[in-house]
Amino acid sequence: MTPKTTKSERALIDRLSALLVHDGSAVPFGDDMAALPGAPGQLLWSTDMIMAGVHFRAGDQPWELVGRKALAINLSDCAAMGAVPVAALIAIALQNDLTMADAVAIHRGAEELGGAYECRLVGGDTNSWDRPTVISITIAAALPEERPPVLRSGLRPQDRIFVTGALGGSILGRHLRFTPRVREALEICSRLTPTAMIDISDGLALDLDRLRVASGCGIVLESRLLETVIHSDARQLADQDGRPALEHALHDGEDFELIVGIPPDVSENLLAGLPLREIGRATDDIDGVQIRGADGTLTPLAPIGWEHFR
């Protein structure tokens, strides 16, 4: 056996970046989607995998919801780039004890959600084994009206930072049933010019840190604003486990809301009616992410969340 090694997802991705980064891409390595060579300026693509026992528990929910989630997390990546999903492929390793009906249900769950976005499953690869089920979906998306993709790296000091919805406690069920923010992202991108976006897969604290690192600036969150983005699920979970609801909102992950950076001079008229809740601002005065309390004191927010390789 190979020895067990201390490792983190970020460290691995850094190593892979050094290996895999290629010049000339319209999108930096490690963003939510990659530019698809061969369709320059037209198409993005990305892939996301879910595994039984890690991202869902086999038998805890209808298989339709598992298939739905497998596609939804990919649709969320399209949202994060401001792109329109166009089609998907599904590769699957089915645990042997699944029935044919279960296998069809997984595909139907993905297909039904995709249909709502005119994003169809157009092919795939079907395997079986005696291990937990793994589903890997790859999605392609188009950039409307020749708009550039919204990257993680575009946040600038003074930009206002928003999220598209309330956060925390998704484990109570929302992680299976969330609405990927595709329509919201397209509306935001058609009315405003967001400087940066990312979807919240691993928690606000961790994904905000990814945005900040990619953009090279600091972020100050206002605690009074954070109070407004705590999901009722986070409060329910806090009642159950005694941890503060805000902690759940900051660190739980699988919210699949978007973090959106908007230039400071945006008019309130343009913001009105958009599903955006403000949480803070970018800054070049500090490093990292800090939370400003009611008394003005700053407290660092650790980039801790759901992370593989913990």
Place this chain on the structure above:
Amino acid sequence: MTPKTTKSERALIDRLSALLVHDGSAVPFGDDMAALPGAPGQLLWSTDMIMAGVHFRAGDQPWELVGRKALAINLSDCAAMGAVPVAALIAIALQNDLTMADAVAIHRGAEELGGAYECRLVGGDTNSWDRPTVISITIAAALPEERPPVLRSGLRPQDRIFVTGALGGSILGRHLRFTPRVREALEICSRLTPTAMIDISDGLALDLDRLRVASGCGIVLESRLLETVIHSDARQLADQDGRPALEHALHDGEDFELIVGIPPDVSENLLAGLPLREIGRATDDIDGVQIRGADGTLTPLAPIGWEHFR
């Protein structure tokens, strides 16, 4: 638990076809690659997954070779469509006992093979768990000179049938080191007009049957010609296990050579120098695939090979 059900890969794919087939695609559902909507007439894409314990054994070979195979089987799909690979995405579930170096080696193995075809890994998704490693690669490919893709369904009665190389015994190591027939396919497509192609992943008998079913015709193989496509690995394996070498050539799978249908009127001049070995002809006189012996008798060839859901 859900009850165990008799099932086969083909039965599941038939069920999925009914669910997922969408009108207007340039490529029928279930071919080696799918048309990529949003890039009409330009791009194909497909996905193939390999799992430790099924497609490779963890620890039996360098991880570079596992990564190489994960990409090579996808490059083989491009070859089967007569398309030029342009880029790939890699999604991975790494077993926890892999080191960082192992994880990098997997990516390097894929990247190095891809580099030989100017087909780069441009993104991916990295996960870890305590189960066997799963690697899912998605590849995109372009059709050169506006040629249509070569489908499985185009074989016509009287077409001559060739393979691009010798078959059988790939388990002795070739399944990890094979050369995907991308260059060969492009050369064949630039000089000839193949009516149908498929790559041999699950064995000549099974993949030839898929070609035949998709095309709606029968096939007669000549036993004297089949003798010329038995790989030395098949003979070596036959020496070890006492089964006929021809059986290995017909049923082992993971050869990743191409089956190629060519119109009957092709000139021998055009064929000369191409890596094509003739094995038989398409026909509308019979159903299924039959082997004609030296004495003229026909023996049905069962479509048996490596198949998931056995």
